[in-house]
Amino acid sequence: MKKLLPCLLFLTLLTSCLKDDLEDLRKDVDSLKEKMAQYESLLDALNNRLYIKNYEDNSGSYSIELSDGTVMSVNDSPSFIEIGDNGNWWIDNQDSGKAAGEYPNSMPEIGIGEGGNWVIDDVDLGISAQNQLAKAGSNIIALAQITGQLSFVFADGRTINFDASAPVISFNIPEGGFVFDKMSWFKVAAVVKLDADASYEWLYDGKVLANTKDLTYVFAKAGEHLLQLKAKNEFGVRTEQVTITINDAVYTNNLTKLFEFKPAPGQQINKLPAWSEGIAADSVLKTAEKALTNNSLISLGSFGGYVTMGFDHTIVNGEGNDFLVKGNAYSSWAEPGIIMVSEDVNRNGLPDDEWYEIYGSEHSNPEAIKNYEVTYYRPESEPTNPNEQNYISWKDNQGQSGFVPKNSFNSQSYFPGWEADSISFTGTLLPTKIFDQSGTGTFWTNPSFDWGYADNQSNNNEAAQINISWAHDSEGNAVKLHGVDFIKVYNGTLAAGGWLGEVSTEVSGFTDLNL
Ligand SMILES: [Ca+2]
Ligand SMILES: [Ca+2]
Ligand SMILES: [Ca+2]
Secondary structure, eight states, X not given: OTTHHHHHHXXXXXXXXHHHHHHHHHHHHHHHHHHHHHHXXXXXXXXXXXXXXXXXXXXXXXXXXXXXXXXXXXXXXXXXXXXXXXXXXXXXXXXXXXXXXXXXXXXXXXXXXXXXXXXXXXXXXXXXXXXXXXXXXXXXXXXXXXXXEEEEEETTXXXXXXXXXXXXXXXXXXXXXXXXXXXXXXXXXXXXXXXXXXXXXXXXXXXXXXXXXXXXXXXXXXXXXXXXXXXXXXXXXXXXXXXXXXXXXXXXXXXXXXXXXXXOSOTTTTBTTBOOXXXXXXXXXXXXXXXXXXXXXXXXXXXXXXXXXXXXXXXXXXXXXXXEEEOOOBTTBOOOEEEEXXXXXXXXXXXXXOEEEEOOTTTTOTTOEEEEEEEEEXXXXXXXXXXXXXXXXXXXXXXXXXXXXXXXXXXXXXXXXXXXXXEEEEEEEOOOOOEESSSSSSOXXXXXXXXXXXXXXXXXXGGGOBOGGGEEOTTSOBOOOSEEEXXXXXXXXXOBOGGGOBOXXXXXXXXXXXX
């Protein structure tokens, strides 16, 4: 019995030792399973041709975001290997002092040498891999970011490499190259690999043209241009260039087409251009088009009356002012028309795209009314009084009403003959500066606004010129247009000046200042 006690004690100890060992073993197996799972998920990702979008270093553990959005964690506290800006190998932010050389196409062989130092392609970097030595098998000892790849280096020497690079750019070049006429839209399509979360910059002569993947642009001058596309992601930036050839072309320096002519009532309506009973709207439009292409005046009538012009080329937004809508204003008699511009974004040749307002000098005038709407009503009969003040009635969306007056200089009906009995117009209503300078009603004056309108300053005054860069969207945001294909002008005021009658914008043609 005396001998039995130590034996029993020994057995108990043995059992408990065994228990600890089993516990350790289970932990090892669990850990191994975890490592294998990590290894498997990396292989899966590789098989699915995923690439690495981003990674985050959380002091030793890494969150790695794959191109399909999944995030993997690497908790092995691997070392991080990269080529520093000085061209040397860096390990965990420590410069090895050894030049890395070029690795354009392949990953180097990374491992731990017999002396316990990091060794890359047989070169001992002189930096201890002490913290990774205890690892074995499916443990990750290093993450290496080299030549556009992120490499997972395992303790048993295996590596798994993922693409993790700056975007790779190529161009879909049409047969014969990118050749276009000047003042016509062209598009350069870019093919970009590794484009997740990429940002873009198209450059020409150091000037940023666009921040889109594909470039749609229009040049005012002929010539050969070298365009650069920079694509950038978390891993870096890559630049490629493409040559485009812009051919010269001959264009008409005026509008060439009218899409719409919708005047509001006014003293020149049915006269400029002429209308008589039985003439339909489409032939009025043709007559107006003919007048404008011949630089003859047409009248837009009272507030809201408009015209929509088209051209045989795109009006380019060049340096400074770009165009002029011609009218017959002079310094003391302005009839300001608001100018709208639009790009044929859907390329169907029709003005069915978004419109932008050219902000002139009065855009922030507190008296200007946005989203103003007015409806005019055809009178039941023409008045017997040739100077009837309560002639064509109107109502607006501000609760106001009034009349377009008649005057003895123009005896025809002022209501567009081809239109329905009531017509409505919307837009921004500008405050008018009209006043009777004589005090006796003989000399009415409507001073010009400073800039930015049609029929506001005389045609040869620079203040009559328009810069496409003044365009704003309906929310009031400035928009960057490379060029415009359609221009609309509408009368922006609702006013009358005694015997001179209502203020009505006139248009007599168009000048492209870049031609
Ligand atoms: Ca411009
Ligand atoms: Ca005028
Ligand atoms: Ca269109």
